Ligand SMILES: [Fe+2]
């Protein structure tokens with residue numbers, strides 16, 4: 001699919017903000033994956049790495065959109081956090097995914113007349129929803145190991 005051209009500066013600003021979120025998410029998933037692997041949980045590590053790869057692809061879509069529109073991708077990725085327990089790590093990532101879904105859906109809704117752009121935003125929202133489901137499945141496992 002050809003990358004849609006965005007003329008609205010406000011959309012570009014939002015896309016830059018989302019780009020920061022995607023880049024932080026990818027880094028955070030990779031850090032968490034590495035630590036999960038070191039702590040003997042390759043199942044969780046594999047899933048987190050898979051999601052990191054998908055966040056990279058979401059970032060690539062945003063970079064393409066911004067660049068094709070003749071703007072520069074300018075972003076400030078947030079801090080990568082490392083909560084102390086497996087449950088808190090997965091919960092944190094789950095909360096971030098909910099923010100992503102809302103952001104993409106809001107953009108798709110607000111600019112629904114820009115059909116190609118809205119479709120791209122909806123597709124990413126669906127991918128983030130899938131991440132929520134993946135995290136839900138992972139959360140059920142470490143939860144069983146949490147001390148009472
Ligand atoms: Fe993403």
Ligand SMILES: [Fe+2]
Pocket residue numbers: 025051055097100127128131
């Ligand atoms: Fe995600």
